[in-house]
Amino acid sequence: MTDVAATGISVLLVDDHPIVRQGYRRVLESQGDLHVVAEADNAADAYGAFKTHDPDVVVMDISMPGASGLEAIRNIRARSPRARVLVFTMHNEAVLVKAAFSAGASGFVTKSSAPSAVVNAIRGVARGERAMSDDIAHILAEDSLSPTGSALDQLGEREIEILRQFAGGATTEQIATHLNLSMKTVQNYHYLIKTKTGARTDAQLVRLAAACGLTRI
């Protein structure tokens, strides 16, 4: 971690699209105080680059092939709790946002944001603040009005198991048979899981399960 005030902010860019990365790099470096010291196009390389370069801020798109971006965040934070990770993605689902923060992200900015909002978020997390774009704040605010918990870690063992089978493609009947439950119970769990995670559709549930490594796609 370098002295921010003296040398600017060092940034590790993680995105699986090369030209997108190069575009970001140019936008960020035109700011003067932001320096892209490394790039990575997957979660494993991101962790390696973090160890090598120890950047002030990791700017990461969490939707990457292979290992989950959330897993990468956890790895980075486990190694270096002072690490600042700014999630930068096109997704804006409340479950993903909460999952990212509970994985240890310092900020969450969507690609719909104005460039100035993105660079300000980078400066914010470099100062140790929490940062998020307006649309994300709006989504979280609305979500918080319905008093349902945060992400996957609030689920019980049984709920996790049912979510895993569901996200894996099993029907309600298959889950009920396999776990020796009534279909009604499985349906109730299904509903409970959705309310607990804040997922509004089954698809969001599958995406959440995949993002948390519960199922492979």
Next chain:
Amino acid sequence: MTDVAATGISVLLVDDHPIVRQGYRRVLESQGDLHVVAEADNAADAYGAFKTHDPDVVVMDISMPGASGLEAIRNIRARSPRARVLVFTMHNEAVLVKAAFSAGASGFVTKSSAPSAVVNAIRGVARGERAMSDDIAHILAEDSLSPTGSALDQLGEREIEILRQFAGGATTEQIATHLNLSMKTVQNYHYLIKTKTGARTDAQLVRLAAACGLTRI
């Protein structure tokens, strides 16, 4: 349409993410011969900007909210058959590629391509050539060899679009609003897609869409 050899290539950039657009602009303009004369963040504005600026090449991400990017391609080509549209997206599913070319695209490049491949593709379509990135050529080649084809080959353009939004986590109501359809129609498509693909649950549908590159998790 300007004289390419004398003044370089004028480009209209269409992508719904502002910072992504700004990144592309900087990458392209650093090439010397490429000039971004306008930007748009949706299909309707793209058509308007095309009419106003008459660029040599339109570089377009077809996955945008609202009207389909394919529709924008058709509009542009209907107005000006000599128009060159280079599709530039993260999706690499054969059905999408074929749909784009049959809508009138001159090229198809994925965001996984190297920046040099992208700028070369722009120069290629400006010369009137057909251009595609290596991964796209590979996918089309494999697709043409397999008798059964991808599971998504049997889906029409509208079905693909609805599946993409559904797998991305959108509710029936959101899809209906985005595409200006009744919820009933969206539900019917949902059912039709399931029967066509053989998916028995929504989760299987999401997994299929992810496996085919229609959505990222």
Next chain:
DNA sequence: TCCGGCTTGGGAAATTTGCCCGAGCTGCCA
């Protein structure tokens, strides 16, 4: 011109969801 396929939706029965409830069990804490 006719056929076939895509797109858009209506209708109606079957099924699931959303949300309420209670009951049994376990562990924990005073």
Next chain:
DNA sequence: TGGCAGCTCGGGCAAATTTCCCAAGCCGGA
């Protein structure tokens, strides 16, 4: 020892969705 809290399991029932079947308009090809 009692009591509370949380998980597990399911019933009930209105509301919503899914599942099919059908039809009409449009468009491109034979």
